[in-house]
Structure formats: structure tokens, C-alpha cells
Amino acid sequence: MPANKPSEIDTATVRRIARLARIAVKDAELPALAKELGGILAWVAVLDEVDTAAVAPMASVHDEVLRWREDRVTDGGYSADIVANAPAQEAGFFAVPKVVE
Amino acid sequence: MSRDASKLVAAASGPWEVVIGLEVHAQVTSAAKLFSGAATAFGAAPNAQVSLVDAAMPGMLPVINRVCVEQAVKTGLGLAAEINRVSVFDRKNYFYPDLPAGYQISQYKQPIVGKGRLLIDLADGTTREVGITRLHLEQDAGKSLHDQHPRHSYVDLNRAGVALMEIVSEPDMRSAEEAGAYLRKLRAILRYLGTCDGNMEEGSLRADVNVSVRRPGEGYGTRCEIKNVNSIRFVQQAIDYEAKRQIALIEDGGSVKQQTRLFDSRTGSTREMRSKEEAHDYRYFPDPDLLPLELSEAFISGLSASLPELPDAKKARFMRELALNAYDASVLVAEKETADYFEALAQGRDAKVAANWLTGDLFGHLNRLGKGIADSPVSAARLGELLDLLTAGSISGRAAKDVLAEMVDSGQSAKAIVETKGLTQVSDSDAIEGLIDEVIAGNADKVGQYRAGKEPLLGWFVGQVMKASRGKANPALANELLRKKLAS
Structure with a gap:
């Protein structure tokens, strides 16, 4: 896999990721955030110096195996608790501002 | 492609x-x-x-x-x-x-x-x-x-x-x-x-x-x-x-x-x-x-060892072992329930006859009722009984179709319907000969025409005999006996 160059983050990219993450960011904050994020990427990019050509990509650093559960119903039946923290609820449903396609 | x-x-x-x-x-x-x-x-x-x-x-x-x-x-x-x-x-x-x-x-x-x-x-x-x-x-x-x-x-x-x-x-x-x-x-x-x-x-x-x-x-x-x-x-x-x-x-x-x-x-x-x-x-x-x-x-x-027989394998087996054609076999395996029904029905019976009655007659009734094979009012065992009566010559093909319709509507068994409605096919030569004699006696003109060479009239005679028997005469037998009587 080719090593990624620590890339410059521009303000448009910051605006886009903020939008994808649903975080409200004022235009005035964008340059400072771009600089910080660029710094983080540059820091992580140090890892590119390691030759990983012969190493398989890994999804976890744990030396354990995935635990499995049996197919039994052991949970549920407390709908009032599930919706208890919702800003609005009606008839056992979460009630959210209308989202229609 | x-x-x-x-x-x-x-x-x-x-x-x-x-x-x-x-x-x-x-x-x-x-x-x-x-x-x-x-x-x-x-x-x-x-x-x-x-x-x-x-x-x-x-x-x-x-x-x-x-x-x-x-x-x-x-x-x-x-x-x-x-x-x-x-x-x-x-x-x-x-x-x-x-x-x-x-x-x-x-x-x-x-x-x-x-x-x-x-x-x-x-x-x-x-x-x-x-x-x-x-x-x-x-x-x-x-x-x-x-x-x-x-x-x-x-x-x-x-x-x-x-x-x-x-x-x-x-x-x-x-x-x-x-x-x-x-x-x-x-x-x-x-x-x-x-x-x-x-x-x-x-x-x-x-x-x-x-x-x-x-x-x-x-x-x-x-x-x-x-x-x-x-x-x-x-x-x-x-x-x-x-x-x-x-x-x-x-x-x-x-x-x-x-x-x-x-x-x-x-x-x-x-x-x-x-x-x-x-x-x-x-x-x-x-x-x-x-x-x-x-x-x-x-x-x-x-x-892998636990897998059931899948549609393609089942279709191939139906074609190979039961001599069904590709179309019939693919219709029968399309739904697991249909395939299971068919296998129960075809067990010990003629596979082609079973396939025809299932995909033709029974499917027709199910379509009419808006039902699937799983909710069929007639089970494979019950439909099998009907086919056995048909194969044994106890009822005619025409009567069998009426009996199936009755089975679908009433939920009764084929035997019960055949008995109450008196649909048992008459395959007794003496009884049929009696009917033939009546028909011949009452239609001297047609007999004359037939004997003079108008052979297509045979179908008409068979129809008369069937009518006289109220649909119960075995048509093949009636045909054969009529041919003999008219020739003599």
C-alpha cells in the first residue's frame, strides 16, 4: 500500500466533515480547525515511516477471539425505558421532526 | 454477456x-x-x-x-x-x-x-x-x-x-x-x-x-x-x-x-x-x-453437511428419476411447499399424472381462492386418494375433476363425495351393454347411417351412452363395446 502524504486540510474540507458529523462550525473557526486537524494528520503520518509491506491489515490489536452469543431472546420488553429520554414521545414511539422523502 | x-x-x-x-x-x-x-x-x-x-x-x-x-x-x-x-x-x-x-x-x-x-x-x-x-x-x-x-x-x-x-x-x-x-x-x-x-x-x-x-x-x-x-x-x-x-x-x-x-x-x-x-x-x-x-x-x-436439497438439484432429480420435463420440474421446485406436496403426492403414483393434477387442476382452484399451496384445502394425501380412484378406473377423468372441485369447496374426501353423489364409474360390461342396446334400439336411423359408412357417428353414440349413464360409464369401455355392437 502506498504511504499517504500528510495532506494539508483546507477550510472547505473542514466545513464538509463538520456537516457530515452534524457539528455546527462558524466560518471564523474554520482556519484554526484546519490547522489543528492538519497537525493531527501530520503526527499520525509518522507511522508511514514503518515498512508494512509484509504485514496484513488488522482490524483489532486485541489478541483475543470474538465472543458469540446463542440465539435466545434475553432482552427487551421495556419500551417505556427506551423512549424515556426522548425529547418527545407519543404512543410508545419516538416523535421527531418530520423527515419525509 | x-x-x-x-x-x-x-x-x-x-x-x-x-x-x-x-x-x-x-x-x-x-x-x-x-x-x-x-x-x-x-x-x-x-x-x-x-x-x-x-x-x-x-x-x-x-x-x-x-x-x-x-x-x-x-x-x-x-x-x-x-x-x-x-x-x-x-x-x-x-x-x-x-x-x-x-x-x-x-x-x-x-x-x-x-x-x-x-x-x-x-x-x-x-x-x-x-x-x-x-x-x-x-x-x-x-x-x-x-x-x-x-x-x-x-x-x-x-x-x-x-x-x-x-x-x-x-x-x-x-x-x-x-x-x-x-x-x-x-x-x-x-x-x-x-x-x-x-x-x-x-x-x-x-x-x-x-x-x-x-x-x-x-x-x-x-x-x-x-x-x-x-x-x-x-x-x-x-x-x-x-x-x-x-x-x-x-x-x-x-x-x-x-x-x-x-x-x-x-x-x-x-x-x-x-x-x-x-x-x-x-x-x-x-x-x-x-x-x-x-x-x-x-x-x-x-x-455444508446440513444443507437440504436445493431447487436446482431437486429439479435435476425430478427430470432424471421421474422423467418430468424441464418446465414441469421447474414449476414444481419453485416453492419448497409445492415440491414437498408433489413428492408426497407422487409417492407410489405416476409422477406425470401427479404433476398435471397438482400444477393444472389444484393450482387452478388455489388461484381462484387466492390461496397458496401451504393453505390448500386439499392435502397431498387427499388428492392422492382421488388419483387412486381415477387410476383404478373407479371414476372417469371428467368425474374426477368435478370431485376435486367438490373437495376444495367442502373439504370432504374423494371417496365420500364419489359415494354420496353416486359417481362411481360403471366398468361392468353387462350394464354398459344394456345401455348400448337401448340407444341402438331408439336410434335405428343413425344406426343405419353408421352401418352405411358414416363412421364419425361413433362419437355421437358414445355421447348418448354416457348421457344415459349420467356420466358414469367408462368411456373407453363404452367405445369398445359400441364398436362391436354396431358392427354386428
Whole structure:
């Protein structure tokens, strides 16, 4: 896999990721955030110096195996608790501002 | 692939080829969800089958359900696909009210099942292979209801976290007919395996349809994806509409834009889905709450040994051992229930006769009643009794059809109906000869004509004898005896 160059983050990219993450960011904050994020990427990019050509990509650093559960119903039946923290609820449903396609 | 000219769409500027690939979401049959112990049953009260894991409460961790893994592997084996010994769960990130975690746990670069294939059965009795790209496990989202309140959408998380298999085909289909055949066959395989109930009305099987058009022999055109179509008929309508739309666009000098579209079943048309325009950046990454899913050889071979006979193998066996033709065999294996019914019916009987009575007569009655074979008012054992009476010559073929209709309506056995209605076929030569003598005596003129060479009159005589016997005379015997009497 080719090593990624620590890339410059521009303000448009910051605006886009903020939008994808649903975080409200004022235009005035964008340059400072771009600089910080660029710094983080540059820091992580140090890892590119390691030759990983012969190493398989890994999804976890744990030396354990995935635990499995049996197919039994052991949970549920407390709908009032599930919706208890919702800003609005009606008839056992979460009630959210209308989202229609 | 296919260069069959009959599948091309003719247009002002020449023929077009339609290219179709399907992504099918099949709900895994399991008691509990993919990563939690909440139930999966359909139709519960809102949010009654939701665990804290499904509601994405902080600190909750997913633990994978063994049966969901087994079902995915079985399905992969049924599609003659590679089973990946190691697969990885990723987070697919997007925001929607019915997705409480803000991400769906899915599989992206390393799915549990890789390349496979599926044979589709076409109306003309031929088959064609469609490639399977992959199958992966993922969580379903919750359900949003938009029509219950003027300003609110209601969200029910009962479905959130239920295991789905996303089964992706290669773009190997060339017509709505082929897409329909693919869905029917996939559904049959899932039902034979018991890995998905295939119930499209309850949303257990939904399809995303990728459609593009091209000039025959050229590279792929730009495709549009029609999301979440929930019946085979709608998938076919959506393909026909979308192909026409794209061809018209290009013929008018425009070009197709890659888009996500929605199918409107009321108008039979598709339209652009606005919210998806900027949402295609899902920022997948391996879920840090889950380790890779590793499968042992013993686990896979155990499942492989447990597989039932699947439709293609059953069809081949019916053709080989019971001498049925390809068309009859494919009709009989299309639904597991039909195949089971047929095997019970054909046991110890003539297979061709059994196939004809099942797919012709009984299916006709079931269609009329709007019922499936599973709710048939006449069981295989009962229909078998009727066929035995017919084979033994106790009733005529004509009477047998009436008896079946009566069995369907009253639920009574064939024997009981034959007895109460006095339909037992008369195969006693003396009785029939008596009737023949009456007919001959009463129609001297016709007898004269017959003897003078007007032989087609024999049919008329048989009709008279049948009438005199009120339909109960064995027609073959009546025919034979009449021939003798008239000749003498």
C-alpha cells in the first residue's frame, strides 16, 4: 500500500466533515480547525515511516477471539425505558421532526 | 454477456441493451437480533423489542449471534459462493432518526461471503447463470412512520439491529423478466435453506435495483440505483420505467446522471431522491467494539453437511428419476411447499399424472381462492386418494375433476363425495351393454347411417351412452363395446 502524504486540510474540507458529523462550525473557526486537524494528520503520518509491506491489515490489536452469543431472546420488553429520554414521545414511539422523502 | 436480440429495447436511433444488477436485503431468520438479545418477531408493540444495545445507549457493547452467522454461511453455500474464513465488521456512518447510533454495523472490505452464482429459470424453460458478487451481514435500521402526525415522524426501533444479509449480484441481467426470475430463484433458495422467510409484504426481502443502458457490445453506461423496492412486480416496473427514461434522455442529446432514485408504486415511475445527494460519504472504518469474525473449517463443513436439497438439484432429480420435463420440474421446485406436496403426492403414483393434477387442476382452484399451496384445502394425501380412484378406473377423468372441485369447496374426501353423489364409474360390461342396446334400439336411423359408412357417428353414440349413464360409464369401455355392437 502506498504511504499517504500528510495532506494539508483546507477550510472547505473542514466545513464538509463538520456537516457530515452534524457539528455546527462558524466560518471564523474554520482556519484554526484546519490547522489543528492538519497537525493531527501530520503526527499520525509518522507511522508511514514503518515498512508494512509484509504485514496484513488488522482490524483489532486485541489478541483475543470474538465472543458469540446463542440465539435466545434475553432482552427487551421495556419500551417505556427506551423512549424515556426522548425529547418527545407519543404512543410508545419516538416523535421527531418530520423527515419525509 | 447476453447478445439475445429479443432482449434489446428498440428506439428511434437503434437498439439499446439494459444492464441490471440487484442488491437484495434479506432478513435473517433468527429469534434474536444480530448483536443483542432482543426479539425479532414481526408486529410487536412499538419499541417493545429493543435492547439498550439497539437503542445505542452509551457503554453498551454488541455481541454477535451465532445463528445469524450460521444463516449467512448457509446462504453462501447455497449460492455456491466462497466463504471467507475471516471477515470484518465496519461502521457505516450516516444520520437518520431511525439509526440511533449514527452508524450501521455492516461489512465493507471483508464480507463473510465472496463470489458465487445463481441459475435463473426463464419462461421458455431455459436457464442462465447470474454472478453473485458478495453477501455481507449488517444491522437493519428502525422504522419511521411519516403519516401519523402533521408535524412529527414516529420512530419504532423494533427492527433496529435485526440481522440482514445484503446479497449483491453482478450486473448480469438484461431484462425485467430476468430480474424477476433472479428474485424468485433467490427467494426460493433462501426459503429452502430456512435462512430468510422471503416475505416481501413484511419487508423481509427488499431490493435496490441498479439500472443502466448501453449500445450492444459497448462498455457499461452510467447507472441509477432505485432504492428499497418491495415486490417483484414493482422491481420489474421500475426497471422498465427507468430504462425508458434513460434511453429517452440520451436520445434527446442529454446524459444519465448517477443518482439514487425512489420508485412510486402508484404511478409506476421513479424520481430522484434528494436527501441522498451529499450523503454518499459513509466514512467506513472497522468497528472497534468487534473483533474480526473467524470461522473454522469444522464450522463450515458442519453447515455444508446440513444443507437440504436445493431447487436446482431437486429439479435435476425430478427430470432424471421421474422423467418430468424441464418446465414441469421447474414449476414444481419453485416453492419448497409445492415440491414437498408433489413428492408426497407422487409417492407410489405416476409422477406425470401427479404433476398435471397438482400444477393444472389444484393450482387452478388455489388461484381462484387466492390461496397458496401451504393453505390448500386439499392435502397431498387427499388428492392422492382421488388419483387412486381415477387410476383404478373407479371414476372417469371428467368425474374426477368435478370431485376435486367438490373437495376444495367442502373439504370432504374423494371417496365420500364419489359415494354420496353416486359417481362411481360403471366398468361392468353387462350394464354398459344394456345401455348400448337401448340407444341402438331408439336410434335405428343413425344406426343405419353408421352401418352405411358414416363412421364419425361413433362419437355421437358414445355421447348418448354416457348421457344415459349420467356420466358414469367408462368411456373407453363404452367405445369398445359400441364398436362391436354396431358392427354386428
